[in-house]
Amino acid sequence: MxxxxxxSERDAGHRPDxxxxxxxxxxxxxxxxxxxxxxxxxxxxxxPDVHALARAPREAVLAxxxxxxxxxxxxNLHACANVVSRDLDGRFPETxxxxxxxxxxxxxxxxxxxxIAFDRPATVVDGNVERxxxxxxxxAAPLPGVKPQLRAHAERLTPQSRAGDYAQAVMDLGATICTxxxxxxxxxxxxxxxxxxxxxxxxxxPARAPKPAKPVRRGVAYVAHDPRGRVLTVTxxxxxxxxxxxxxxxxxxxxxxxxxxxxxxDWRPVGEVRHxxxxxxxxxxxxxxxxxxxxxxxxxxxxxxxxxxAMPSVFAKALRLALxxxxxxxxx
DNA sequence: AATACGTGGCT
DNA sequence: TAGCCAAGTAT
Numbered sequence: 001m002x003x004x005x006x007x008s009e010r011d012a013g014h015r016p017d018x019x020x021x022x023x024x025x026x027x028x029x030x031x032x033x034x035x036x037x038x039x040x041x042x043x044x045x046x047x048p049d050v051h052a053l054a055r056a057p058r059e060a061v062l063a064x065x066x067x068x069x070x071x072x073x074x075x076n077l078h079a080c081a082n083v084v085s086r087d088l089d090g091r092f093p094e095t096x097x098x099x100x101x102x103x104x105x106x107x108x109x110x111x112x113x114x115x116i117a118f119d120r121p122a123t124v125v126d127g128n129v130e131r132x133x134x135x136x137x138x139x140a141a142p143l144p145g146v147k148p149q150l151r152a153h154a155e156r157l158t159p160q161s162r163a164g165d166y167a168q169a170v171m172d173l174g175a176t177i178c179t180x181x182x183x184x185x186x187x188x189x190x191x192x193x194x195x196x197x198x199x200x201x202x203x204x205x206p207a208r209a210p211k212p213a214k215p216v217r218r219g220v221a222y223v224a225h226d227p228r229g230r231v232l233t234v235t236x237x238x239x240x241x242x243x244x245x246x247x248x249x250x251x252x253x254x255x256x257x258x259x260x261x262x263x264x265x266d267w268r269p270v271g272e273v274r275h276x277x278x279x280x281x282x283x284x285x286x287x288x289x290x291x292x293x294x295x296x297x298x299x300x301x302x303x304x305x306x307x308x309x310a311m312p313s314v315f316a317k318a319l320r321l322a323l324x325x326x327x328x329x330x331x332x
Numbered sequence: 333a334a335t336a337c338g339t340g341g342c343t
Numbered sequence: 344t345a346g347c348c349a350a351g352t353a354t
Contacts, residue, residue, distance in 0.1 A: 028350040035340060035349085069338025072352075106352045126350045144333090171350055180348070181343075211347095241337070276346090278337055313339060 001033060002041060004168075016164075018092040018117040019050045022080075025112045026073055026104055033175075039068050050092075053078070054085035059235075062244050063310035071312070075244050076104025094118040116164035123158045124167035125151050128174025134206035135178060138195035142207040150206075178202075216281045218257025221250040221273075221315065223288040223322035224265065230301040231319065232262065232294045233311075241277070246310040248318055249299060253282055262298045265289045270325040275314040284314065288322045 003024035005016045023043060027036040043064060047053040053061065058078050065074035080103045084092055092113065093099050099110035111122040130143065133153040139146050159166050177184045185197050196202040224232040231248075238244045241253075251259030261267055267287040275282045294301040304323055308316050 025350070030337090030349055030351055031339080032341070032349055067339075069340090070351085072337065076352080104352070108351055112350075124350085127348090128350065168350090175350080243337090275338090277339090279335080 002037065002044075015119070016117050018113060020044065021113050021117040022092060022105075022109075023077075025109045025116075026077055027068065029073060029109065030070060031068065035068065039065065050081050050090050051085045053081040058244070059246070063246060066245065066310050067313055067316070069312075071242055071245055073104055075238070079103040080105065092117070094120065096120070096122050112164075112167065115167050119162070119164060121158060121160045121163045122167075123151070123155045123163075124171070125154050126171060128171045128178075129154050129167075131180065131206055132170055132174050132178050132190075135183075135196035135202050136190055136194050138199060138201060138205065140201070140205065140207060142209050144209070146206065212279075214276065214280050215255065216283060217253040217255060218283050218285070219251045219253035220257065220259065220261075220285045220287060221248045221318040222261050222263075222267065223248060223270075223286065223319060224263055224291045224294060225288070225304075225326070226291055226294050226301060229304065230294065231304055231307055232291070232299045233302045233307050234262075234299040242312045242314075245312050246302075246307065246315075247312065248315045250284070250315075253280075253284075257283075257285070261287065261289075263289070263291055263295070265291050271321050273314065273317045273321060275317065277314075282314065284318055286318045286321050288325060 003016070003020050005014055024036070024040055027040055046064065047056055056078070058075075061078045062071065062074050065071060083102060084090060094114065096110040096114045099105050099113050100107065105113070108124065108126050111124040114120040114122040115124055130147065130150045133139065133150040134146070137153050139149055141149070173188070177188050183202050185191050185194070185202060188194065191197055194202070196205050222232070233246050234249050236242050236245050236247050249262040251257060267289045270286050270288045273284040273286060275284065302310070304319065308319055311319065
């Protein structure tokens with residue numbers, strides 16, 4: 001993992017760069033290592049320190065975040081970079097309390113930065129740690145109610161020295177050995193004290209409250225292209241789903257779906273995109289049309305490849321569908 | 333306290 | 344393959 005400092009680097013006296021620790025931890029919120037790595041490397045190449053990131057236009061940061069999801073993270077990332085760059089002379093605070101006060105940094109991320117970047121004895125509790133603690137101590141009560149007990153176990157086990165290494169080790173244990181589905185208990189360094197293994201309940205832990213079913217919502221996205229092949233894009237309002245992101249013009253997404261198109265031109269249907277969000281399924285109808293011009297008052301014209309890169313996945317899917325249709329039909 | 337907020341990988 | 348799930352935060 002490119003954000004880690006190797007043992008040899010550590011022996012040479014290097015500490016992890018707080019900027020990189022922060023950037024990686026925000027990207028890893030509810031996100032797998034595999035999904036975050038490419039974005040991390042591109043961010044670091046483009047903005048190597050907190051001042052560079054703070055100077056960047058917000059739309060550039062949001063566009064670079066496209067595809068990673070949970071876009072409030074990108075909005076808060078840029079806001080946090082500005083606070084650290086402008087108000088804190090580019091230095092991240094070292095205590096959990098001060099870190100916690102920055103935009104986009106909650107209990108987990110504050111503890112992770114304090115422990116990993118600053119070697120503070122902070123207790124890091126993420127989903128992995130909760131699972132490991134639930135099994136190690138056979139806590140059968142369901143999440144989220146059992147969180148305080150799991151945190152108490154984690155706090156008791158946190159060492160005073162090298163808490164960052166310890167935290168990463170427990171998270172690695174959860175990610176590779178104490179996994180949700182097929183835990184490799186035979187390889188686990190904690191197999192002997194593990195209460196769940198002793199009682200054979202590891203697959204049932206941690207227990208969770210059942211999740212509510214996802215409703216289906218419907219909507220329409222519009223791809224208007226001008227004679228030069230540019231497409232009409234909009235910026236979504238800051239609040240709510242995909243807030244602040246570049247997008248295709250679209251209807252509201254409701255149980256019923258449908259609305260007026262952004263331009264009065266000759267729209268034709270090109271297909272449907274299905275996409276599942278955290279709390280609903282979306283069936284998005286895609287309409288396309290050629291326009292003589294794309295008026296500035298209804299959005300911004302963009303080259304298709306730039307638009308694809310800057311948009312959340314659901315809109316990239318819709319735009320790809322329309323572009324394929326355009327090629328197939330050989331439409332001028 | 334409960335809900336809103338994305339996506340892609342894995343099974 | 345349809346569903347489950349991940350190194351959470353804000354409100």
